[in-house]
Amino acid sequence: MVAPPRVTVLTGAGISTASGIPDFRGPNGLWTRDPAAEALFTIDNYLADPDVRRRSWLARRANPAWGAEPNAGHRALVELERRGALRALVTQNIDRLHQSAGSSPDLVLEVHGNMVEAVCWSCGARSLTADALARLDAGDDDPACRSCGGILKTATVMFGQALDPAVLEAAFVAAEDCDVLVAVGTTLQVQPVASMCDLARRAGVELIIVNRDPTPYDVVARRVIRGDITEALPALVDELVPPS
Ligand code: ZN
Numbered sequence: 049m050v051a052p053p054r055v056t057v058l059t060g061a062g063i064s065t066a067s068g069i070p071d072f073r074g075p076n077g078l079w080t081r082d083p084a085a086e087a088l089f090t091i092d093n094y095l096a097d098p099d100v101r102r103r104s105w106l107a108r109r110a111n112p113a114w115g116a117e118p119n120a121g122h123r124a125l126v127e128l129e130r131r132g133a134l135r136a137l138v139t140q141n142i143d144r145l146h147q148s149a150g151s152s153p154d155l156v157l158e159v160h161g162n163m164v165e166a167v168c169w170s171c172g173a174r175s176l177t178a179d180a181l182a183r184l185d186a187g188d189d190d191p192a193c194r195s196c197g198g199i200l201k202t203a204t205v206m207f208g209q210a211l212d213p214a215v216l217e218a219a220f221v222a223a224e225d226c227d228v229l230v231a232v233g234t235t236l237q238v239q240p241v242a243s244m245c246d247l248a249r250r251a252g253v254e255l256i257i258v259n260r261d262p263t264p265y266d267v268v269a270r271r272v273i274r275g276d277i278t279e280a281l282p283a284l285v286d287e288l289v290p291p292s
Contacts, residue, residue, distance in 0.1 A: 052133035052289045053227040057125055058219075058244055059139045059146070062233020062259055066278045067116040069143055071233075090207040095169065095199060098190040105191075108163055108202055109181050113142075118149035120278040121232065124285045126150040131289040136222035140234060140241060142204045157219050159211055159241055161204040170198025177202050211240070219244060224251040228288065231255070233277055236263040245269075258284065 061071030087093055088104040126149050128134045137146055137156045142163045146156050166177045173195045180200055183191040193200050205211055223229055223244035236242040236257070245265045248255055257263055258273045258280050266272045273280045 052131060054135040054225075055128060055133045055228045055230060055288060056135045056222045056226040056244075056248075056253075057128070057137050058223075058229065058231045058234060058241065059125075059137070059141060060232070060234025060236075061141060063121045063277055063281075064113075064116070064119075064141055064143055064145055064233070066119040066121060066276075067143075067145060068112050069116055069141075069145075070112070086207065089204075091209045094201060094206060101199070101201075102184070102189045104201075105180060105184050108177065109184075111143075111163065113145070113163065116143060116145060118145045121281045122146055122149035122151070124282040127282070128285045128289065129155065131285075131291075133289045135226040136218070138219040138222060138241070138244065140238070142202075157215050157222070159205075159215055159219055161202070161212075163202045163204055165203040166200050167203040168193035168196060168198045168200055171196040174203065175200070216240065220247055223247045224253065226253055228254045228256060230258065230284065231263070231265070232258045232281060234259065234263070235261060236265050256284065 065071055085107060088100055088107050093100045094104055122145050125137060125146065129151060134155055137151055139146055139156060139158055140160050142160055144162050144164050147153055164177055166175045166180050171193060173193055175194065180191045191200055192198065224247050229244065229248040231245065236245060245255055249268055255265065255269045256271045257266060257269045258277060260274065273284065
């Protein structure tokens with residue numbers, strides 16, 4: 049029996065749109081429809097102004113991700129793992145749908161963090177966003193860290209905030225240390241994550257892009273698949289590792 053290829057996957061908003069979560073800059077994107085919302089998720093504004101924090105929590109609560117279910121695209125990546133081919137699953141999404149679908153938390157690298165957890169800006173203590181939202185409902189407009197009283201925020205990377213260097217480094221290593229890099233539902237326009245494609249190419253890794261729209265890396269990809277992700281990704285997984 050031939051060993052399965054070692055596949056690193058990079059996912060962006062496009063894999064979650066079929067779950068009802070709009071992408072950020074597409075036609076129905078969050079920032080496209082409401083540019084003012086972007087200011088709520090900029091770290092300097094957030095830290096400086098309790099009212100920005102209150103409105104930011106409310107905007108988080110309105111995120112359709114809370115009620116969203118994983119789709120066939122997420123499930124295809126669980127299957128890829130089950131067939132022994134998943135090296136790492138790097139995601140730009142904060143919705144936790146890969147883990148909800150059944151991907152092993154150990155293999156998921158959330159380069160932009162996640163919205164399910166909250167973190168204290170001062171002491172780093174972790175709690176649940178749901179807890180902060182419940183306190184907001186109870187009348188606390190600026191729920192503070194229960195350990196130290198510091199400012200709480202979702203465990204997401206906001207605009208103006210650096211990515212976690214350890215997570216980023218692990219993503220870069222995974223891009224080079226694999227046979228195939230599959231980039232799914234990402235426009236590959238946001239650095240430094242997009243540079244995973246450069247690292248992969250230099251390491252001789254086969255690059256496959258699955259996305260609705262063109263990306264800057266299409267010209268160097270071994271293959272570009274334009275179809276609906278919920279159909280294209282299960283088909284690609286079957287092709288990379290045929291079902292036994
Ligand atoms: Zn704290």
